[in-house]
Amino acid sequence: MTLPQTMTLIEITEPGGPEVLKPRQEPVPTVGAGEVLIRVHAAGVNRPDVIQRAGKYPMKPGMSPIPGLEVAGEVVAVGTGVSEFIVGDNVCALTNGGGYAQYCVAPASQTLPIPDGMDWVHAAAVPETFFTVWANLFDMGGASKGQRALIHGGTS
16 A cells, blocks of 8 residues: 655644644654554544643653544554554554544554444544543453442543
8 A cells, every 4th residue: 555655634733722723734654563554534532632722731752742542544554563453454543642634653552443333433432432441440440340330420
């Protein structure tokens, strides 16, 4: 598959409302070890994106300053060590920023196949919620089969 040299992305030009989001041309990112490059068909818009746009959510070192923490699209390149995805797979992913672009790199470990019958827009809204819930319940909370959980304030 031949990729273009450049792509359009949406940058935050200054803190503010939606009017500070502007298109810009930039080289298509390169995929590194353990990563996938996704041609973005839809990007989720969630609370961290809005807070970042307002200038109140600084990105951690190593994360992209380009907004967009979740995307859905097609894998167009895989890095070394990635065996669970191949070029052409339809996926959704929790990114380290950069989802408001035509192409976005994501860790393969934060990438999921899109469930059958789910469209791009709905798939782009899955990763942030899924990985947050998984991390909180299972990784940090130690939840296991047969246990029960009460979820308070599940909307932010």
